[in-house]
Structure formats: structure tokens, C-alpha cells
Amino acid sequence: MKRKYFVAIVFAVSAVVFFMSARRFFITSYATVPAGVLSLITEPGDGIAPLLAMIDGASTSVDLVMYELDDERIEAALAADEARGVAVRVILSGGYKGATSTMNASAYAFLAAHGVPVRWSPSYFSLAHEKSLVIDSSRALIMTFNLVSKYYATGRDFGIVDADRRDVAAMEDTFDADWNAKGVAGSGNDGDAGDDLVWSPGSESALLDLIASAQRSLYIYNEEMDDTDVTKALIDAAERGVTVYVDMTGAAEWKYEFAELATAGAHVRTYPDDPTAPLYIHAKMIVADDGSVTARAFVGSENFSPTSLGENRELGIVTRDQAIIAQLAKTFAADWRGATPFTL
Numbered sequence: 647m648k649r650k651y652f653v654a655i656v657f658a659v660s661a662v663v664f665f666m667s668a669r670r671f672f673i674t675s676y677a678t679v680p681a682g683v684l685s686l687i688t689e690p691g692d693g694i695a696p697l698l699a700m701i702d703g704a705s706t707s708v709d710l711v712m713y714e715l716d717d718e719r720i721e722a723a724l725a726a727d728e729a730r731g732v733a734v735r736v737i738l739s740g741g742y743k744g745a746t747s748t749m750n751a752s753a754y755a756f757l758a759a760h761g762v763p764v765r766w767s768p769s770y771f772s773l774a775h776e777k778s779l780v781i782d783s784s785r786a787l788i789m790t791f792n793l794v795s796k797y798y799a800t801g802r803d804f805g806i807v808d809a810d811r812r813d814v815a816a817m818e819d820t821f822d823a824d825w826n827a828k829g830v831a832g833s834g835n836d837g838d839a840g841d842d843l844v845w846s847p848g849s850e851s852a853l854l855d856l857i858a859s860a861q862r863s864l865y866i867y868n869e870e871m872d873d874t875d876v877t878k879a880l881i882d883a884a885e886r887g888v889t890v891y892v893d894m895t896g897a898a899e900w901k902y903e904f905a906e907l908a909t910a911g912a913h914v915r916t917y918p919d920d921p922t923a924p925l926y927i928h929a930k931m932i933v934a935d936d937g938s939v940t941a942r943a944f945v946g947s948e949n950f951s952p953t954s955l956g957e958n959r960e961l962g963i964v965t966r967d968q969a970i971i972a973q974l975a976k977t978f979a980a981d982w983r984g985a986t987p988f989t990l
Contacts, residue, residue, distance in 0.1 A: 684963075686970045687805035688977055689791055690798055697793075697805070698723055700781050707733045709780040709821045711959075713773070713947070714739065714792040715753040725760035736764040737774060737824060744769025768827040771847070772957035777947050778817060785809050786817050788843075788963050790929045790947060797921055801928045802867065802981060804945050804974070806963050813840035813963070820845070824959065846960030849948050853932065853955070854879050856944055856964060860934040865978045866892045867931040871900040871907075872951040881910040893978065893985050895919045895927050904988045915985030925981065930962070936975040943971045 687696050694717070701708060701723040708727055715721070715738055728734040738754055741747030744766070757764040767774030777789035791803035808814065816839060822828075839845060844852045850873065857864060857879040864883055871877060871894060884890045884907070892907060894900065896916030904914045917927050932944040946962015948954050965971070 683809045684965055684967050684970055685807045686973050687787075687789075687807065688973065689801055689803040689805070694719065694793075694795075694798055696807075697779065697787060700779060700785070700787060700807075701727060704732045704781050706782045707735075707780075709735050709818065711737045711767075711774065711776045711778045711821065711824070711961075712739070712750075712793055713775045713777055714794050715750055717793045717795040719795070720793050721753055721756050724757060724762055728760065728762045734762050735821070735825060736762060737767055737821070738764060739774040740766035740769070743772055765825060767959065768824055770827075771959045772953050774824070774959040775846075775947050775949075775954060776959045776961045778961050780814060780817050780821065783818055784811075784814060786814050788946060788961055790931070790945060797926070797928075800921060800924060800926050802925055802977075803929050804931060806945050806965070806970070808963065810841050813843055816840035816843055817961070842964050844944065844946055844948070844962040844964055846948055846954060846958050847956050849946075849960060849962065850875060850955040852964065853944060853948065853950075856932055856934055856942060857883055859940075859942070860888045861940075862935045862938060863889045863933075864891065865931070865933040865936065865975060866890070867894065867927055867929040867978065867981075868892075868950050869895055869928055869930065870897075870949040870951045870954070871903040872949075873955060876950045876955075877903050877906060880907055880912060884911040889913070891915075891978070891982060893917075893927060893982055896986070896988075905990055908988055908990055914988035915982060916988055917981075917985055925984070927981070931974060931978075933971060933974050933978065936971060941968065941971050942966050943974055945974070 698719060704727055724734050724736065736757055738750040754764055777792060779787040786808045787805050788808060789805040791801055854875060860883055880890055890912035892912055892914045894916055897919040908914050917925055930946055930948055935941045942964055944962055944964050948960045948962050954960055
């Protein structure tokens with residue numbers, strides 16, 4: 647009897663330990679990448695040097711997905727890698743749903759002429775708007791910026807360097823699927839999302855959840871405000887007492903949405919809708935509850951539009967990394983001071 651009682655106690659204790667461990671895993675496994683695994687690139691300040699250094703430092707492989715490529719230095723670096731035996735693959739965005747486009751024709755021709763394997767993005771996406779780089783299947787860069795040299799000096803953009811093993815593996819799996827035009831399987835919507843990646847098609851729910859989670863504040867950068875659900879989520883946040891700051895390009899297309907947000911109590915400021923202006927807001931970023939232990943941030947290629955969230959190939963990342971969030975918030979605060987308040 648005593649032995650049975652002892653075994654029962656051991657079993658009960660083991661069950662409690664397992665439950666607590668499992669509970670901790672399921673609560674924290676999303677976006678809990680260890681400190682130091684992620685780092686931030688801020689544009690225009692950091693320039694293209696960090697990305698060039700990643701390409702030049704590749705030992706075995708380079709996989710690049712890019713919406714728009716028009717930079718002779720990047721193209722030459724990719725060709726040099728291929729020439730010295732690095733396995734380079736490049737997916738460039740073609741036209742809408744595979745239609746002919748001249749946007750990347752020059753880059754495509756250069757890469758092909760120098761023996762770099764290059765393919766147009768699959769036609770089952772409206773557009774391949776993703777901007778990502780994977781080096782040696784071990785380190786990745788998730789970008790909000792295109793590789794177009796004429797915009798480097800003025801575009802507010804970010805890149806997240808990610809060395810998380812599961813994130814990189816998920817990006818490589820998805821690259822392989824898109825390289826071979828195997829449909830959207832592996833897009834992240836089937837569960838292969840790494841630790842903290844946000845993929846389109848199908849990214850709207852992740853962004854809505856992030857906005858809905860905010861208790862104190864939201865900082866928003868975006869180039870578009872054309873998704874009804876996102877606009878409503880920001881309005882709901884403002885109406886429940888969250889301080890919402892929206893800093894965007896002042897395009898005329900979004901004046902109605904800006905007015906809705908301002909009427910609900912959100913704070914809206916803008917920069918000129920001109921890529922040649924001293925600062926152009928191209929970044930796509932959400933910071934929820936800056937300064938709290940529960941703060942989270944999204945950085946990625948997704949614009950707030952139905953096409954971007956539901957039809958394009960896009961990639962972003964959600965992080966709890968406090969150092970990165972602090973840097974994002976600091977940049978946002980500086981830009982906020984220089985922006986023009988939206989008036990009804």
C-alpha cells in the first residue's frame with residue numbers, strides 16, 4: 647500500500663511539472679526568440695552596407711526574394727557570389743498575377759547573364775511583395791525596404807536580422823515552395839511559421855490580434871491605410887482608451903481613413919507622399935505597449951490593404967525583443983516630432 651501511495655505521489659508531482667512546463671511553452675513559445683538572436687537595421691541611417699556584408703560573407707548559399715531590385719552593387723555582389731561557388735537563387739516580383747512587367751527586367755537580365763539562377767515570382771500571388779534574404783541557411787534578413795538605390799537616402803524603413811533556427815528553416819521551406827511554384831503550401835498559414843513569422847497570404851488576423859492586444863499605446867507606420875478591418879481595429883483601440891499614434895505618408899487616398907481615426911481619438915500625422923522628400927514613410931511597423939514587459943512589435947512588408955494581407959506573398963515578424971522595440975520606439979518618436987498633424 648505504501649509503495650502504491652508513493653508511486654501515486656510521484657505520478658501526481660510529475661503531472662503537475664509537465665502541465666506547468668507545457669503551459670509555459672504554449673504561453674511563451676510565440677515570439678520568444680532569445681535575446682541577441684535578432685538585430686535591427688534602421689534606414690536611411692544604416693544604409694545598404696549591412697545587407698552587402700551579409701551577401702559578401704556568404705559561404706554556401708544565398709536566397710533572395712525581392713519586390714523591386716534596382717541596385718548595381720547588390721546585383722554585382724550576387725553575381726560575385728555565384729562566380730565563387732556560392733549557390734545563389736533569386737526570386738523577383740513579376741507583374742500582377744504573372745503579367746508581364748518591366749519593373750525588374752534589367753536586374754533579371756543582368757543576373758541571368760552572369761549565371762545567377764533567377765526566376766519570376768509565381769503567378770498564384772497577386773504580387774510577390776516580400777523582401778527577404780537568407781544566408782547559408784542560418785541567418786535571415788526580413789526587410790520593409792526594396793533594393794532600389796535611388797530611395798535609400800530618404801526612405802524610413804527597417805530590417806530585422808534573424809538567426810532563429812526555426813524562422814530560417816520556415817523561410818527556406820517557403821522559398822523552395824515558391825521557387826518551384828508549388829502553391830501557397832509552406833506559406834506559414836499551414837503552421838510552418840517559424841517562431842514568430844507573419845506570412846501573407848493570410849496575415850490580417852495576426853496584425854489584428856496584435857492591435858487588439860494593446861492596453862496602453864500603439865505606434866503605427868505604414869504606407870497604406872486601405873484595409874477596413876485594420877482601420878476598425880485601430881478605431882476600436884482608440885475608443886477603448888489606447889493611445890494610438892499613426893505616422894504615414896500623407897497620400898490623398900487615405901484622407902477618409904485618417905478622418906475616421908482622428909474622429910475616434912487617434913493621433914494622426916503625415917509626411918509628404920513623395921519618395922524624393924527628405925523623409926518618406928515606407929516602413930510597415932506596429933509597436934504595442936512600448937515600455938511595458940508585454941510590449942510587442944511587428945516589422946514586415948505588409949501594407950494595410952486587402953491585397954497585401956490576403957493575396958500577395960509578404961513576410962513580417964513579431965518580436966518581444968525589448969532592445970529592438972526600444973529602438974523602433976525611439977525612431978518613431980523622432981519622426982513623430984517632425985511630422986505634420988492631420989486636421990479634419
